[in-house]
Amino acid sequence: MTPPRIDLHTHSRASDGTDSPRGVLEAAAAAGLDVVALTDHDTTAGWAEAAEAVAVTRVALVRGTEISTRVRTEGGSISVHLLSYLHAPDDEVLRAECDRTRTDRLSRARRMTDLLAEDFPVTWDDVVAQTGDGATVGRPHLADALVAAGVVGSRDEAFATVLHPGARYYVPHYAPDTVDAVRAVLGAGGVPVMAHPGAGARGRTVSEATIADLAAAGLAGLEVDHRDHDAETRDRLRGLTAELGLLATGSSDYHGTGKLNRIGENTTAPEALAQIEERGRLDVIRP
Numbered sequence: 112m113t114p115p116r117i118d119l120h121t122h123s124r125a126s127d128g129t130d131s132p133r134g135v136l137e138a139a140a141a142a143g144l145d146v147v148a149l150t151d152h153d154t155t156a157g158w159a160e161a162a163e164a165v166a167v168t169r170v171a172l173v174r175g176t177e178i179s180t181r182v183r184t185e186g187g188s189i190s191v192h193l194l195s196y197l198h199a200p201d202d203e204v205l206r207a208e209c210d211r212t213r214t215d216r217l218s219r220a221r222r223m224t225d226l227l228a229e230d231f232p233v234t235w236d237d238v239v240a241q242t243g244d245g246a247t248v249g250r251p252h253l254a255d256a257l258v259a260a261g262v263v264g265s266r267d268e269a270f271a272t273v274l275h276p277g278a279r280y281y282v283p284h285y286a287p288d289t290v291d292a293v294r295a296v297l298g299a300g301g302v303p304v305m306a307h308p309g310a311g312a313r314g315r316t317v318s319e320a321t322i323a324d325l326a327a328a329g330l331a332g333l334e335v336d337h338r339d340h341d342a343e344t345r346d347r348l349r350g351l352t353a354e355l356g357l358l359a360t361g362s363s364d365y366h367g368t369g370k371l372n373r374i375g376e377n378t379t380a381p382e383a384l385a386q387i388e389e390r391g392r393l394d395v396i397r398p
């Protein structure tokens with residue numbers, strides 16, 4: 112028997128992916144995956160539709176969320192994406208944090224749109240037209256509006272030119288402190304894993320000392336195998352998981368047609384998923 116193929120990080124139209132939640136499971140099936148985690152930004156809105164697609168697609172579902180957080184350092188704050196797996200969606204503390212982030216993401220997107228509108232033919236209606244109903248709004252939706260307006264050719268080009276943190280159109284959004292978020296995830300019965308810890312192209316990355324602090328607070332794992340990590344970074348992070356007693360995961364961070372990431376391009380060992388399921392409050396939904 113070949114081992115199951117497991118991808119623990121994907122996005123749907125519930126945030127900034129381009130597939131429906133069901134479409135993510137269909138894409139997983141087409142790629143020969145056995146298990147997929149749906150981890151939309153700061154929301155659980157896609158869980159129900161994805162769960163319904165398990166029986167038809169024969170792909171098992173890990174319910175998750177990618178939580179926007181921030182580590183405050185002397186040199187400014189660093190954005191950290193924290194994956195939470197198998198947490199109770201109705202936990203009040205975690206839900207309130209995600210609600211607050213989503214609400215602030217909305218006003219932030221409006222402010223960024225106002226700034227962009229000073230120089231480009233783009234309106235808030237154009238951004239809304241690119242955003243799924245009730246979806247967590249993010250820069251990718253602004254990028255899509257700019258593409259639709261003919262300002263840039265792709266999401267990538269939008270990020271490289273006008274949406275990156277150094278651009279004059281960039282506005283930050285609220286995000287909880289990373290240690291607080293780790294505790295909130297644990298309080299909700301979830302399993303916290305740091306997403307793409309070494310993805311330097313997105314901005315500053317956290318130090319190994321910070322990762323050790325997060326591990327002491329209960330962080331369960333690091334996403335080691337991710338396309339934003341070169342071989343050297345993966346080796347270093349894998350060493351760190353061994354040193355700190357953390358799980359190592361691997362994932363695609365699939366966003367549909369919004370990014371080059373192919374679903375299943377990186378995978379997680381079945382032993383790591385078994386640990387996650389053992390620690391998580393919810394079960395993996397199996398066909």
Ligand code: AMP
Nearest residue numbers: 127248249250251266267270271369370
């Ligand atoms: P935000 O969370 O609104 O600040 O937007 C960041 C999100 O944009 C990340 O989580 C990625 O999913 C996405 N992203 C970052 N860089 C790119 C890129 N070059 N092309 C497409 N999507 C990107």
Ligand code: ZN
Nearest residue numbers: 122127152366
């Ligand atoms: Zn995303």
Ligand code: FE
Nearest residue numbers: 177192306307
């Ligand atoms: Fe991320």
Ligand code: FE
Nearest residue numbers: 120122177364
């Ligand atoms: Fe992601």
